[in-house]
Amino acid sequence: MKGYNVSQSNRLPDSLIPGVAADGIWRSAGGIALRDALKRGSAESMMDVIRSMDATGVAVALRETGFSVDQPTVALGRSAVFSSVKNNLSEALSLGVDGFELAKMHALASSRTVAAPNVVGVEPMAHTFAAKEVAGVGAQDMTAVVLEFDPGEFVGDADAARVIQGVLRSESVGITCLGDAPPARRGALLLVAGQGLKKGIQGFGFDGLPGKYQVAFGMAELVDLHRDAAQAVAVESVSASLTGWAAGKKVKGLDEWVPDSVQRLLYGSVSLEAAQAVVQAVETGSIARHAGQIGVHDFTGLLAGQGLDVKAKTVNEQAREFGWSIQEPDRMRGQYFGPVVAVDHRASLVKFTRMDVLELPFTALASGQTRPKMGDVVRMDFKNGELAVNIASRPGREGAAR
Amino acid sequence: MRKENVFLVMGRLCDAGGVPRDAVQNYVVCGATEDSMREFVGRVMPELLILSVVGLIALDNLSGKIKTVLSGADESWPVLVEPGL
Numbered sequence: 001m002k003g004y005n006v007s008q009s010n011r012l013p014d015s016l017i018p019g020v021a022a023d024g025i026w027r028s029a030g031g032i033a034l035r036d037a038l039k040r041g042s043a044e045s046m047m048d049v050i051r052s053m054d055a056t057g058v059a060v061a062l063r064e065t066g067f068s069v070d071q072p073t074v075a076l077g078r079s080a081v082f083s084s085v086k087n088n089l090s091e092a093l094s095l096g097v098d099g100f101e102l103a104k105m106h107a108l109a110s111s112r113t114v115a116a117p118n119v120v121g122v123e124p125m126a127h128t129f130a131a132k133e134v135a136g137v138g139a140q141d142m143t144a145v146v147l148e149f150d151p152g153e154f155v156g157d158a159d160a161a162r163v164i165q166g167v168l169r170s171e172s173v174g175i176t177c178l179g180d181a182p183p184a185r186r187g188a189l190l191l192v193a194g195q196g197l198k199k200g201i202q203g204f205g206f207d208g209l210p211g212k213y214q215v216a217f218g219m220a221e222l223v224d225l226h227r228d229a230a231q232a233v234a235v236e237s238v239s240a241s242l243t244g245w246a247a248g249k250k251v252k253g254l255d256e257w258v259p260d261s262v263q264r265l266l267y268g269s270v271s272l273e274a275a276q277a278v279v280q281a282v283e284t285g286s287i288a289r290h291a292g293q294i295g296v297h298d299f300t301g302l303l304a305g306q307g308l309d310v311k312a313k314t315v316n317e318q319a320r321e322f323g324w325s326i327q328e329p330d331r332m333r334g335q336y337f338g339p340v341v342a343v344d345h346r347a348s349l350v351k352f353t354r355m356d357v358l359e360l361p362f363t364a365l366a367s368g369q370t371r372p373k374m375g376d377v378v379r380m381d382f383k384n385g386e387l388a389v390n391i392a393s394r395p396g397r398e399g400a401a402r
Numbered sequence: 403m404r405k406e407n408v409f410l411v412m413g414r415l416c417d418a419g420g421v422p423r424d425a426v427q428n429y430v431v432c433g434a435t436e437d438s439m440r441e442f443v444g445r446v447m448p449e450l451l452i453l454s455v456v457g458l459i460a461l462d463n464l465s466g467k468i469k470t471v472l473s474g475a476d477e478s479w480p481v482l483v484e485p486g487l
Contacts, residue, residue, distance in 0.1 A: 053425075
């Protein structure tokens with residue numbers, strides 16, 4: 001039976017030594033302390049426990065208190081483990097419950113269906129996310145997040161400061177990229193992405209989905225952007241600390257995305273070996289890679305919170321798989337009719353002959369129209385460039401022949 | 403000191419507001435009984451929140467049981483041994 005070695009040595013770290021609390025249940029020391037802190041609703045008490053343990057200890061304590069953590073995340077380090085449960089953990093903390101009780105409360109809440117925010121083509125979601133505010137949709141969150149810059153302290157260009165404040169305060173910001181550089185190489189976007197990751201907010205609107213910063217590029221480029229943002233933050237943090245460290249000053253405030261091994265070196269005293277190790281870590285790109293992995297992992301989690309799956313096949317990929325040909329419709333007078341045979345987060349494919357499909361982006365739907373599902377029969381009427389979509393739901397046609 | 407008087411106590415020190423802070427700390431505490439031991443700790447370390455108490459005797463008995471099962475004298479748990487040992 002495949003398992004995982006929680007402890008490789010014969011001596012358990014203190015946080016993993018078993019104990020029994022007043023409720024009579026045996027848990028690890030860390031698990032007992034974490035549950036106690038959650039029940040008290042004390043954030044400082046909880047964070048002290050988490051900071052006192054390594055990634056494995058934190059994962060064990062979280063699992064014992066009802067929060068799930070997968071093994072690959074543990075390998076990314078303590079901050080990745082913490083980010084992966086941050087939202088549920090803080091909700092449990094505010095309610096004074098552990099993860100098991102929180103899950104029960106979510107299950108009860110989801111049995112009352114709540115309509116998703118008023119956006120074209122979004123239908124009420126049936127799973128537990130429906131009961132909570134979806135991260136990234138609230139423009140207020142993103143505004144409050146980025147407003148950390150105090151204009152009173154700014155000594156540069158006052159006009160630029162005003163423009164920046166305008167952007168920060170707006171509910172919706174449309175972004176146009178000039179030139180060919182990919183989004184992941186644009187400083188302003190990296191800044192916004194990095195801030196969003198730190199605060200656990202997905203602030204970008206793409207593929208017709210809502211979000212404060214509306215962009216024309218897609219999910220794959222956004223993942224790259226967030227990966228590179230985390231990389232930039234970690235590498236900058238190390239670079240900024242190097243001069244002081246070399247001069248014998250105490251290093252403080254290294255970013256959490258810097259790998260634990262490098263943090264340990266920089267928080268310790270400078271020596272030739274330590275300096276060589278740090279420089280090697282920077283030059284081989286291992287700091288960047290580690291931080292980038294955390295960035296991708298955390299961003300994937302934020303998208304999952306919106307009901308988006310980065311691994312789901314796009315309609316183009318599905319079309320290739322089935323050998324369908326995506327056609328360009330006659331936008332002046334074309335009339336097309338057929339079942340929906342593929343769906344992704346952005347569009348569906350409507351099959352109007354044996355091997356031909358048309359792409360129907362959800363942005364083309366009328367306000368109030370729900371997104372067509374697999375098997376629904378769709379009628380698309382083009383007239384002088386305008387498109388009218390008619391959807392007939394076919395209950396019981398789940399798994400109809402493609 | 404006898405086994406039944408020795409306890410592994412896990413606790414956290416509380417701040418002025420009564421909120422437990424810092425890491426969990428293990429203490430080896432000796433007392434006549436678990437109850438008297440708890441009272442004693444409450445007197446000498448009132449700021450300590452006791453999270454867990456495990457008697458050495460329980461841990462020792464567990465260790466003893468494993469060895470007895472291995473020897474064959476206790477058949478309540480199955481024993482499997484990798485060939486070659």
